[in-house]
Amino acid sequence: MRSRVPGTGRPVMSQGRNGRSEWFELSEEGWRRSNRARPLGQLVREALQNAFDQRARRVKVRLAEDEVRIEDDAPAGLARDEFAFTVFLGEKDTPPTWRGRKGRGLKEMIAASDRAEVETVGRTLVFDSTGRHVKPNSRQVGTCLRLFRRTSASEREAALQLLRLTIPPPHVELVINGRTVRPPRAKDSLEDCPLETVELHRGVERYAERATRVDLYFPRPGETPHLFELGLPVEPHHLPWHVDVQQRIPLAAERDAARDAYKRTLAAILLESMAPGLSRQELSGAWVTEVLAHFTLGQEALEAYVAKVLPARAVLSVGSRVDDRARQLGAKVVDLRGMPLSALEQLETLVESADAYVERMEGPPRDVLVQPGARAERFTGLVRCLSRELTGREVGVEFFERKVRDPSARVDAEYDRERRILRVNMRGQVRLDDPLEPGTLGIILHELAHEVGEEHDFAFIRQLEDFAGRALRCLVDQPGLLAPYASPKRRAG
Template identity: 90%
Template sequence: MSQGRGGRSEWFELSEEGWRRSNRARPLGQLVREALQNAFDQRARRVKVRLAEDEVRIEDDAPTGLARDEFAFTVFLGEKDTPPTWRGRKGRGLKEMIAASDHAEVETVGRTLVFDSAGRHVKPNTRQVGTCLRLFRRTGVREREAAVQLLRLTIPPPGVELVINGRAVRPPRAKDSLQDCLLETVELHHGVERYTERAARVDLYHPRPGETPHLFELGLPVEAHHLPWHVDVQQRIPLAAERDAARDAYKRTLAAILLESMAPELTRQELSGAWVTEVLAHFSLGPEALEAYVAKVLPARAVLSVGPRVDDRARQLGAKVVDLRGMPLSALEQLETLVESADAYVERMEGPPRDVLVHPGARAQHLVELVRRLSRELTGREVGVEFFERKVRDPSARVDAEYDRERHLLRVNVRGQVRLDDPLDPETLGIILHELAHEAGDEHDFGFIHRLETLAGRAMRCLVDQPGFLTPSASPKKRVGGSTRL
């Protein structure tokens, strides 16, 4: 057993074949992304990438090139102390690219490291700046196209030119930049990763045509996400082992910061995404952001659904009923602090119930008889009639009549449009048929419309079959020559 550093015996050995298989399985674009990461960290001003059928070539003009040969072949060896604004981590990227190749060359300042069937060896060269990495492996067309698609998402640092297969990468159009966003990040101290919270700048960009919005770490794409924009965090992001995804908790926190900071400026379409619902489910938004969401996403005069009967009454009074009961409970609870429920809206518009029963006496007798006769003939059910008076603050909330399905009772508001002394008034007949159609349901849906049309059709047929059917309900003044004038 060999001795490790510090005098301790080494416990592990690396299976080179296993290491090669593991990296060979990684997508080509993710491997090449590691080279861009290194070049940007080393302050390169120009980076060129060429993806060919049997060779991948990445060349940069960084001032110093590769600092130590071991950085190309000693796994997990890298810079021991780097700030959160340094892209590289764990000393793995370059080794992974080499391991995924059939053979490779790392041409850096003054020397070229060769990895081939004979092993690893070094030869001198005349390069004065930067590094040229040549990875020899066969790749398919689709593999290369997917790699180019990922790499062209890259947002190069200011003043850096990135060229992929002969085409320069242009940065996307900027949307916004948020300062001092407190987010978890990673720093390396004496070779040990430490997680800490740190204020960072977060840049937002409009995706280019055809692009899927992505999360970025210091200009390099990490993963697609469901926010409407490219989001570039200007410090290390806590990533999964393969560095191809951020932690879910981190992404939720980032989305919450963006929503809290930007809600008043966002459009209805931007606020309508699933990402906003997810933020509302996990975080409590401030009043300004919450008010912006309600004002832009929900319709004017929105009220929260309670149940069919109350919802329908709220609609009659001019409200727009929205059913958000499928939302997470915590999200719904937040919206309830700003959006009125349907029952509260109805009570506010109509005022507290102040129905007073009224007995209009003989002047309403013809109306009572007509309702009972129509109900028996058209619905086959005995229906009672009750009169009441309801005072409301808002005239638009006045009710002409109501149908109590449990008691099979037509309730008539004596302050409404029903003509007690003239039951055959067209508007009064319409109100009666309307309320009788509610026998099977409270809502004004397509089923209600069908029932109302059916009752109207039966009434017309009844007049054909029984010409004198309505005569007893007419007031004496309306009876002319033994006929009824409608």
């Protein structure tokens, strides 16, 4: 207990190591509650972190209903007793390749327990209902941490799932509940990735950018891809692989998540470096779109994305009518207008728009209006007759010639919805001399059906089917209705 100022009952403030009076006291109950709430797997992960940092060659973890046991063979064991009970006391100067930080991990595990024993070289620290005790032992190497607390089956299962994700350092054996953890299958390794990291200098955290290696692994069956820090799982992420950064990652206070900006930068580095070798499936994930939204990719990576993700002869959508024409000319229209603007702008540097494609294939449209005269009278009459019967109103007819560079770009007819005019290309397949010829009649019905819209969607199909059915009914109910529009040869027959 603290001594008290005579006659006041107030505690005497002790002198801190920095020469100042100590300003704060730790609520042990609050500390216990805070750590008791942490998931079991995250607590045990702290012990793995310590064992790997201390160059253990073998680490064994046992999760039981009322005890958690972590044992390692690190050469030195626990360096100082205070590391087990003085909060925030830890190594003051550690490089970015050291996993531990802030001297909290071991204390958090003990605080989350009902009682605990830290058996290290030559001594055992006991934490129980009577306080903290130290007793001698005969251990010559490593540390055995025993945490006594009851856990549910679901808690243990969740902890096992997290801990078995661990990628042990080379030549280190990790055994969890009697099962050796094998590293997943390696995919790739990237050197000299410039990423932010955390250095500890005289106990103060400093953030700095440093080149490091990043290892990628294929997730084992049933695993969710995770971000790792020096072999220890940090959090799930939406990249297709396990990504293991070989230095400290700037983490949130509970060390269970990385900063969003850091994760975006990491994803951008991976995409920039690996895009040419990635599959279509790997490049189709949302993570790629997010990178494109926040970073400008190099030409090689962007070309690889376009070549593998977008279909051959892809063009960017601009509007229904132009898109439809581009499809008729053989293009694959992709609608990326839902993508972030910066991502779309990058793709536009490599992928042609639908209107540019149509203009390139057809050349600038050059329509010349023509007057076919008497030879078009029967055709015009048929169009007006059908439009009255099928739409309830009469449409006009206009004739033109369009010269195009590519014969496949030629149109037979167009329907101008605003002016309600059927425009006929005299270089197309319409037969003015025989307007009831099946192909010509089909073109007329097709264009009149565009009264419902420009696209060839379900509404258009239903309208075309309706017009075809009603036209057939007209021939049955009114046999003479269309007779005046047949060719003279057919009438004579």
